[in-house]
Amino acid sequence: MTLSDVAKAAGVSLSTASRAINGSKDRTVNPELRDRVLAAAAELRYAPNAAAQAIARGRSTTLSLIVHDLTDPYFSSIAAGVSRAAKAAGSTVILGIAEHDLAQTMSLVEAARSHRSQGLVIVGGLRADTELLSALQSVIDDYRRATGAGVAIVGQGVLDVASVAPANREGAAALARALVARGNRTYAILTGPSDHLTGRDRAEGFTEGLADSGEIIALIEGDFTRDGGYAAMTELLSEAVRPDVVFAVNDVMAVGALAAARDAGVRVPEDVRVAGFDDIPTLRDIVPSLTTVRVPLERIGEFAVSLALGEDITDESATQEYEVVLRDSTN
Amino acid sequence: MTLSDVAKAAGVSLSTASRAINGSKDRTVNPELRDRVLAAAAELRYAPNAAAQAIARGRSTTLSLIVHDLTDPYFSSIAAGVSRAAKAAGSTVILGIAEHDLAQTMSLVEAARSHRSQGLVIVGGLRADTELLSALQSVIDDYRRATGAGVAIVGQGVLDVASVAPANREGAAALARALVARGNRTYAILTGPSDHLTGRDRAEGFTEGLADSGEIIALIEGDFTRDGGYAAMTELLSEAVRPDVVFAVNDVMAVGALAAARDAGVRVPEDVRVAGFDDIPTLRDIVPSLTTVRVPLERIGEFAVSLALGEDITDESATQEYEVVLRDSTN
DNA sequence: TGGTGCTCGGAAATCGCTTGCCGAGCGTAA
DNA sequence: TTACGCTCGGCAAGCGATTTCCGAGCACCA
Numbered sequence: 001m002t003l004s005d006v007a008k009a010a011g012v013s014l015s016t017a018s019r020a021i022n023g024s025k026d027r028t029v030n031p032e033l034r035d036r037v038l039a040a041a042a043e044l045r046y047a048p049n050a051a052a053q054a055i056a057r058g059r060s061t062t063l064s065l066i067v068h069d070l071t072d073p074y075f076s077s078i079a080a081g082v083s084r085a086a087k088a089a090g091s092t093v094i095l096g097i098a099e100h101d102l103a104q105t106m107s108l109v110e111a112a113r114s115h116r117s118q119g120l121v122i123v124g125g126l127r128a129d130t131e132l133l134s135a136l137q138s139v140i141d142d143y144r145r146a147t148g149a150g151v152a153i154v155g156q157g158v159l160d161v162a163s164v165a166p167a168n169r170e171g172a173a174a175l176a177r178a179l180v181a182r183g184n185r186t187y188a189i190l191t192g193p194s195d196h197l198t199g200r201d202r203a204e205g206f207t208e209g210l211a212d213s214g215e216i217i218a219l220i221e222g223d224f225t226r227d228g229g230y231a232a233m234t235e236l237l238s239e240a241v242r243p244d245v246v247f248a249v250n251d252v253m254a255v256g257a258l259a260a261a262r263d264a265g266v267r268v269p270e271d272v273r274v275a276g277f278d279d280i281p282t283l284r285d286i287v288p289s290l291t292t293v294r295v296p297l298e299r300i301g302e303f304a305v306s307l308a309l310g311e312d313i314t315d316e317s318a319t320q321e322y323e324v325v326l327r328d329s330t331n
Numbered sequence: 332m333t334l335s336d337v338a339k340a341a342g343v344s345l346s347t348a349s350r351a352i353n354g355s356k357d358r359t360v361n362p363e364l365r366d367r368v369l370a371a372a373a374e375l376r377y378a379p380n381a382a383a384q385a386i387a388r389g390r391s392t393t394l395s396l397i398v399h400d401l402t403d404p405y406f407s408s409i410a411a412g413v414s415r416a417a418k419a420a421g422s423t424v425i426l427g428i429a430e431h432d433l434a435q436t437m438s439l440v441e442a443a444r445s446h447r448s449q450g451l452v453i454v455g456g457l458r459a460d461t462e463l464l465s466a467l468q469s470v471i472d473d474y475r476r477a478t479g480a481g482v483a484i485v486g487q488g489v490l491d492v493a494s495v496a497p498a499n500r501e502g503a504a505a506l507a508r509a510l511v512a513r514g515n516r517t518y519a520i521l522t523g524p525s526d527h528l529t530g531r532d533r534a535e536g537f538t539e540g541l542a543d544s545g546e547i548i549a550l551i552e553g554d555f556t557r558d559g560g561y562a563a564m565t566e567l568l569s570e571a572v573r574p575d576v577v578f579a580v581n582d583v584m585a586v587g588a589l590a591a592a593r594d595a596g597v598r599v600p601e602d603v604r605v606a607g608f609d610d611i612p613t614l615r616d617i618v619p620s621l622t623t624v625r626v627p628l629e630r631i632g633e634f635a636v637s638l639a640l641g642e643d644i645t646d647e648s649a650t651q652e653y654e655v656v657l658r659d660s661t662n
Numbered sequence: 663t664g665g666t667g668c669t670c671g672g673a674a675a676t677c678g679c680t681t682g683c684c685g686a687g688c689g690t691a692a
Numbered sequence: 693t694t695a696c697g698c699t700c701g702g703c704a705a706g707c708g709a710t711t712t713c714c715g716a717g718c719a720c721c722a
Contacts, residue, residue: 015701050382055709070414093425111381115382226616281557285557346674361670380707
C-alpha cells in the first residue's frame with residue numbers, strides 16, 4: 001500500500017493525495033477530494049512509509065535514547081520520562097543500551113546519526129577519563145553537525161553538551177544536614193567508581209553539608225550496583241571503627257549495604273544508620289525503610305527531551321527539586 | 332555528507348562507492364578503489380542515511396517493542412532482553428509505552444507499521460475483552476500484511492499471534508505444591524483484574540497445584556501493582572478468617588501485600604505467609620525475603636525477538652524454565 | 663589474430679514520499 | 693467583454709541510498 005495506490009483509488013494525483021493526508025499548510029485541497037482520499041486511505045489501510053517521509057522531508061521524527069542498563073530503576077525511571085516527553089513531542093524513541101561501555105555508547109551515537117534523529121538523550125554513567133571522553137565528544141559533534149539536532153546528557157556537564165542533572169549536591173548536602181541535626185557525628189560514604197561523576201557529586205555535596213558538624217571516617221568505592229553496595233558495606237564493616245551513618249550514593253547501593261549489614265548481624269538503624277539517594281519507588285518497601293533524597297527522575301528525563309529537541313519554554317524546575325525523606329533506616 | 336560526496340571525494344561513481352562500503356555480495360570491487368572510498372568515507376565522517384537505505388533496500392532494520400510501563404521491573408526486565416537480542420540481530424529498537432491502554436497499543440502497532448519494522452514484540456497486559464481484542468488483532472494483521480514481518484506477544488496466546496510466556500501455570504503449581512509440602516492448608520490468592528490473563532494463569536496454576544491438599548478461602552482482585560497488592564491485602568486482612576498463605580500473582584503485588592501486613596500489625600511469616608511470582612532482582616532484598624517463582628524474564632524477551640524476527644534455531648527453553656524459590660516470607 | 667568469456671566501473675532506474683512550479687478554470691472588477 | 697488575480701490539481705524534480713544492466717577492457721584459447 002503506497003500513497004500512489006491511494007491516489008489511484010481516489011482518482012486524484014499523488015500530490016493531491018499527499019496534501020489531503022497531511023493537510024499541507026498554505027495549500028488547501030478541495031474538501032470533496034480530500035474526503036475521497038481519506039476514505040480511500042482508510043479503505044486500503046494505508047500507513048505512510050516513515051522512511052520515505054523522512055527522506056523526502058529531509059528530517060526524521062525520531063529521538064534517540066541511550067541508557068546503560070534498563071533493569072536499573074534509575075535508568076528505567078528516566079527512560080520512562082524520556083519516552084513520555086517524546087510521545088508528547090510527536091517523536092518516536094529509538095532505544096539503545098550501552099552497558100556502561102563507552103565504545104557502545106559511541107556506536108549508539110553513530111546509529112543516532114544514521115537515523116538522523118531529531119534529538120539525542122544520553123543518560124548517565126559518564127566517566128572522567130579525558131581521552132575517552134574526548135572521543136565521545138567528537139562523535140557527538142559529528143552527530144550535531146550531521147543532524148543539526150540537539151543533544152542532552154543526563155548527568156554531569158563534563159562534555160560540551162547541554163546537561164541536566166538532578167540536584168545531586170544540594171540534595172546530598174541537605175541530607176547531611178538533616179542527619180547532623182539528628183545527632184549523628186561520624187559518617188562513611190559508599191560511592192561509585194572514583195571517576196563516576198554523579199557519585200562524586202553526591203559524595204562531595206554530602207561532605208559540604210556536613211561542614212564541620214560531622215566527620216567522614218571512611219570513603220569506600222564500589223560498583224554503582226546493589227552488589228557494589230553490598231561489597232563496599234562488607235568492607236566497611238570489617239574495619240575497626242563504625243560510623244554513625246553510612247551514606248550510599250544511590251538507593252540501589254544502599255539496599256546492598258542494608259543486606260550486607262543484615263548478613264553481618266549488624267542492625268540498622270540500631271547499630272548503624274544507612275541512607276541512600278534517588279527514592280526509587282520500587283524500593284519503597286524495603287525494611288527498614290530507606291532514608292533517601294527524592295529527585296524527580298522521570299521529570300528529569302522529560303526535561304532532557306525538551307533540551308534535546310530545542311524546545312523553547314522549558315521548565316527546568318526538575319533539576320532543582322529534591323526532598324530529603326527521613327525514614328526508619330536512620331531513626 | 333551523502334554517499335555521493337564520498338564518491339566524488341574518492342573519484343569514483345556512486346555505485347562503486349556503495350559497493351565498496353557495504354561490500355556487496357557477488358560483486359567485487361577493486362581493492363585500491365575500495366580503500367580509496369573507505370578512506371574518503373572515514374575522512375568525511377560519512378554515516379549512511381538509515382532512512383534512505385531502508386527505502387532503497389525495501390526493508391528497514393528496526394524492531395518495534397511495545398511495553399506498558401517501563402518503571403515496572405517486569406517490563407523493564409523483558410525490555411532489556413529484547414534490546415539485547417535486537418542488538419545481536421543487528422536491529423534498532425523502537426520503543427513505545429502503551430500505559431496499559433489498548434488504544435495506545437494499537438496506535439503503536441500502526442507506528443511500527445509505518446516504520447516497516449522487521450519485527451514487533453508486544454509485552455503483556457492483554458485483557459480478555461473480546462471486542463477490543465479483535466480490534467487489536469486486525470491492526471496486527473495489517474502490520475503483518477504490510478511488512479511481512481513477524482509478531483510476538485509476551486503473555487497469553489489469546490490472539491492469533493506467536494506468543495511466548497513464562498511457565499506461569501507450571502511455576503505457580505510447583506509453588507503451591509512446595510507450600511503444601513510445608514504444611515500450609517489454607518490459601519488466599521491476590522490476583523490482577525479478572526480479565527488479566529497472566530494473573531489468571533498463575534492463579535489457576537496455583538489452584539491446580541494445590542489439588543485437594545489445600546483450600547483456597549479467598550480470591551481477591553486488585554491492580555497489578557504494588558498499590559493493588561496493598562489494597563487487596565488490606566481487604567483480605569479485614570476479613571474474619573486468615574489463610575495460612577497469601578499468594579500474590581506477581582512480586583510487585585506481593586511487596587504491596589507485605590507492606591499492608593506490616594501496616595496492619597500482622598507479622599510475616601509468623602501470622603501469615605506471603606509468596607509472589609517473577610523473582611524480580613531489584614526486590615531481592617525485601618524483608619522478609621520473598622518466596623517466589625523465578626522465571627527468566629530477560630531470556631523470554633530474547634526469545635520473543637527471535638520469534639518476531641522469524642529466526643530458525645530458536646531455543647525456547649526460557650518458556651519452560653522456572654524455579655520455586657522458598658525464602659523467609661513463607662518460613 | 664580473431665573470437666569468447668570474464669571482471670568490474672558507471673549510468674540510470676527505482677524505492678515512497680514531499681513540494682516547487684505551472685497552468686487551467688473561475689470569479690470579479692473595470 | 694476583457695483583463696487580472698486567485699485557488700487548487702497535477703507534473704516532475706528531488707531526497708539518499710541500492711541495484712540492474714550495459715559495455716569497456718582484458719585474458720585466454722584456438
